[in-house]
Amino acid sequence: MTTARLGRVDLLPMVTRGFFLALIAFVIFGPLANLVLWAFAERWYFPNKLPNEYGLSFWYRVFQPRGNALASLGTSVWIAVLTVLFSLAVAVPAGYALARLRLPWRAGILLLFLLPQAVPNMPVYVNIARVFYTIGLNGTVAGVVLVHAAHGLVLAVWIASAAFAAVDASLEEASRNLGASPWTCFRTVTLPLAAPGLIASAIFVFLESLDEFTGTYFVGVPDVTTLPLLMFNASMGGNYQIASITALLLLVPSIAFMLVVERFLKPEVLAMVGR
Amino acid sequence: MQTSPFLRIESLTAAYGATRVLDRVDLDVRRGELVALLGSSGCGKTTLLRSIAGFVTPESGRIHIGERDITALAPEHRGTAMMFQSYALWPHMSVAQNIGYGLRMRGWKKEAIAGRVGEMLTLLQLEGYGPRPVTQLSGGQRQRVALGRALAVSPEVLLLDEPMSNLDYKVRVELRHELRALQQRIGITAVYVTHDREEALALADRIAVLNAGRVEQYGTPEELFHQPASAFVAGFMGADNAIDVVPAANGGWQAANGASGGGSMRAYFRSEAAQLLGQSPAGPGALVLSGTVAQMLYVGHGYRYRIRLPASEVWVHAPERIDQGTPASVAVPQEALLLFPLHEQRAA
Structure with missing residues (x-):
């Protein structure tokens, strides 16, 4: 008797929960499913709900040695790596200073890095492109890296500052106390302890750079073609297969790195973000 | 060394x-x-x-x-x-x-x-x-x-x-x-x-x-x-009782009870140094305070009593059990009294 009554009571929340889970799954995975279908569709004409014919011929086209997909992938990764290096070169000293030194305009400086995100992207990029054009940075990898870094630095500096702030200051004092110079202390204690946060920020910057589109479009075209630009061109040309395959390619590093980030970004670091 | x-x-x-x-x-x-x-x-x-x-x-x-x-x-x-x-x-x-x-x-x-x-x-x-x-x-x-x-x-x-x-x-x-x-x-x-x-x-x-x-x-x-x-050190070293005293006729000290004549001091003493007087008389020159037992705490190796005096209260340690409300006298041997002038107390 008791179990039956319990069963009936539990049924309603279970159904509701199942319904919402299904809804969320559809919202998230629906577009992805469409992407996967298109990536393997040989032919797909309008009234049909599913592709007329499946195949891998577009994959061959993407991955053939002369195909520009692989070249763009290379460009994308190269730019992302440079962006990460550049961002870290700025974020490590800046983050450390923001976390440790008593800077008078601390909050202001943190907000300054947020500024590129706060204003509408388009006018900013148009103006950057205009400036870069006059100084010869338009259409160069360096120009694209700078644009990506402007974006990535927010994440990099904010997370790096949080990562350094999460390192207990007495750990550094103990190191100095036992004979370490400021630089040795930073190298042997502060940096290793902040490393997980810094790695996480590097990964965010890498991913941000990998699928950045607008800035690359204004600064890089037509000389620098990254994967998102290739995808854009393909879908504008009605070639949904190429666009979908490129999108799937972009998805791989994103998912892989998200798993890594999840391991590295500890709660005590997250708690310090923006402090 | x-x-x-x-x-x-x-x-x-x-x-x-x-x-x-x-x-x-x-x-x-x-x-x-x-x-x-x-x-x-x-x-x-x-x-x-x-x-x-x-x-x-x-x-x-x-x-x-x-x-x-x-x-x-x-x-x-x-x-x-x-x-x-x-x-x-x-x-x-x-x-x-x-x-x-x-x-x-x-x-x-x-x-x-x-x-x-x-x-x-x-x-x-x-x-x-x-x-x-x-x-x-x-x-x-x-x-x-x-x-x-x-x-x-x-x-x-x-x-x-x-x-x-x-x-x-x-x-x-x-x-x-x-x-x-x-x-x-x-x-x-x-x-x-x-x-x-x-x-x-x-x-x-x-x-x-x-x-x-x-x-x-x-x-x-x-x-x-x-x-x-100083009074501060006395307090920090566990002399948690403080009471204002004036010189007594027998060369010792007695509670000031509000009166502040010449030579009045503040006396500090530890609760362990004081005695609860039952039948035994106080030693010569001891500071004797009369009051009632206001509170009793069992602390394992005896009892700790809060004794209410006319103008203040003191804590005293004693091995035997005494009920609350009982009239009690406290005797503090002269050598256990830590005396400091009153004005120093205000400064600290």
């Missing part, structure tokens, strides 16, 4: 912003001596320790170790080793790496470091713990590693910042004896910050009681306990 001071602090003044934390502090520590800096939180004892280590820059005053003036040196050049309240062990290093860090900084060879780390592990009864990550150790073990890390470099002065405050009472008392034995065996000079009177009395050769950035009294534990120099 040498008599010439080894660590010398002269007129040290330090401030955080507008707040003055240390006010012209003088302190001499002999070689091989353990000195406790005792005081409640905010009295400046930790700031004093951190100025010796080089983490606080004093506004004025000098600090010498031996013949060296270390006032302006960076922490890494001072030759002190500090044990932190939080232990500050590096979580990304093993026990052996933590202990060997200071030696690595001094450019020791790998084998020499390993040898010294082994010695330290034996000394602290941590054999076999070398390769373990410090995150896997218990509180007491971490404390030992922190001590070993500081001792490994054979510092000229060992600085200890409330190293026991994070431990259970039982472990704390045990380690207290160990630490004292170890310090005496090595003969190391040490400065020990604590807010625990019992700990300071048990550990230290000399105690400096700090109050509001000044040294109230500096002396042996016995001196501080029996001859406190």
Whole structure:
């Protein structure tokens, strides 16, 4: 008797929960499913709900040695790596200073890095492109890296500052106390302890750079073609297969790195973000 | 033990912003001596320790170790080793790496470091713990590693910042004896910050009681306990009862009861030093206070009574049980009275 009554009571929340889970799954995975279908569709004409014919011929086209997909992938990764290096070169000293030194305009400086995100992207990029054009940075990898870094630095500096702030200051004092110079202390204690946060920020910057589109479009075209630009061109040309395959390619590093980030970004670091 | 001071602090003044934390502090520590800096939180004892280590820059005053003036040196050049309240062990290093860090900084060879780390592990009864990550150790073990890390470099002065405050009472008392034995065996000079009177009395050769950035009294534990120099020190040393007294006809003292004639003083005494009078008469010259038992607490080895007097109240310890509301007289032997002029009380 008791179990039956319990069963009936539990049924309603279970159904509701199942319904919402299904809804969320559809919202998230629906577009992805469409992407996967298109990536393997040989032919797909309008009234049909599913592709007329499946195949891998577009994959061959993407991955053939002369195909520009692989070249763009290379460009994308190269730019992302440079962006990460550049961002870290700025974020490590800046983050450390923001976390440790008593800077008078601390909050202001943190907000300054947020500024590129706060204003509408388009006018900013148009103006950057205009400036870069006059100084010869338009259409160069360096120009694209700078644009990506402007974006990535927010994440990099904010997370790096949080990562350094999460390192207990007495750990550094103990190191100095036992004979370490400021630089040795930073190298042997502060940096290793902040490393997980810094790695996480590097990964965010890498991913941000990998699928950045607008800035690359204004600064890089037509000389620098990254994967998102290739995808854009393909879908504008009605070639949904190429666009979908490129999108799937972009998805791989994103998912892989998200798993890594999840391991590295500890709660005590997250708690310090923006402090 | 040498008599010439080894660590010398002269007129040290330090401030955080507008707040003055240390006010012209003088302190001499002999070689091989353990000195406790005792005081409640905010009295400046930790700031004093951190100025010796080089983490606080004093506004004025000098600090010498031996013949060296270390006032302006960076922490890494001072030759002190500090044990932190939080232990500050590096979580990304093993026990052996933590202990060997200071030696690595001094450019020791790998084998020499390993040898010294082994010695330290034996000394602290941590054999076999070398390769373990410090995150896997218990509180007491971490404390030992922190001590070993500081001792490994054979510092000229060992600085200890409330190293026991994070431990259970039982472990704390045990380690207290160990630490004292170890310090005496090595003969190391040490400065020990604590807010625990019992700990300071048990550990230290000399105690400096700090109050509001000044040294109230500096002396042996016995001196501080029996001859406190001020009302503050008396209170800190456990004389928790205070009562205003005037001279009595028999050459002793009697409660002032509001009257403040010539020669009135404030008397401090410990609850253990007072007697609850039953049938036995008070000794000659004793201060006798009459009141009623207002509260009774059982404390294991007897009872603690709150006795309500006409103008105030006092705490008294007694072995026998007396019911609340009973009239009672308290006698304090003259030698147990710590007397201070009233005006000093107001200043403190």
